[in-house]
Amino acid sequence: MGTINIERYKEILKLRDEGNSYQKIADKYGITRQAVYEYIVTHKNRKAKRAKEFDGIVYSGIYDMFMADENLSILKLCDIMGYCKCTTNMKKIKRFIYGEDIKIRESAICNLLKYLNKPYKEVFSLRNPKK
Secondary structure, three states: OOOOOHHHHHHHHHHHHOOOOHHHHHHHHOOOHHHHHHHHHHHHHHHHHHHHHOOOOOEHHHHHHHHHOOOOOHHHHHHHHOOOOOHHHHHHHHHHHOOOOOOOOHHHHHHHHHHHOOOHHHHOOEOOOOO
16 A cells, blocks of 8 residues: 555545445545555554553543544653653653653643643543553
C-alpha cells in the first residue's frame, strides 16, 4: 500500500462510516476497491493496538487525547506539559497518567488543560481501565 494524504485518509474513513461502499469510495479517489479496504483495515488495526497500549491510563480526558491523536506520545505529552523531554520525565509522566501518586507541577497541569481547552474535571475524571 502506497502513501496517502492524511486528509484523504480521513475522508475515506468518513465516507465508509457514512455507509458508502468500497467501490464507490475507490471510484471517487481513482484507487482500487482493495486499496480502500486496506486503508480501513489498517486504521482499525492501528486504533485497536493503540487502545490496548494505553488502556492503563486512569484519566478519561488523557486517554481520550491519546485515542484521538495517533501521533501523540509520552514524549509529546512531556512537551505539552512543559517538561524537558528526557527519560526521567517521560517515566514520571507515564507513571502519573497510569495512576501512581506522583507529584506534578501545577504549571504542567495548567499547560495540559490549556492545550486540551477542557476543564480539570473533564480531563482528570477517573476511567475504569480493563484489567
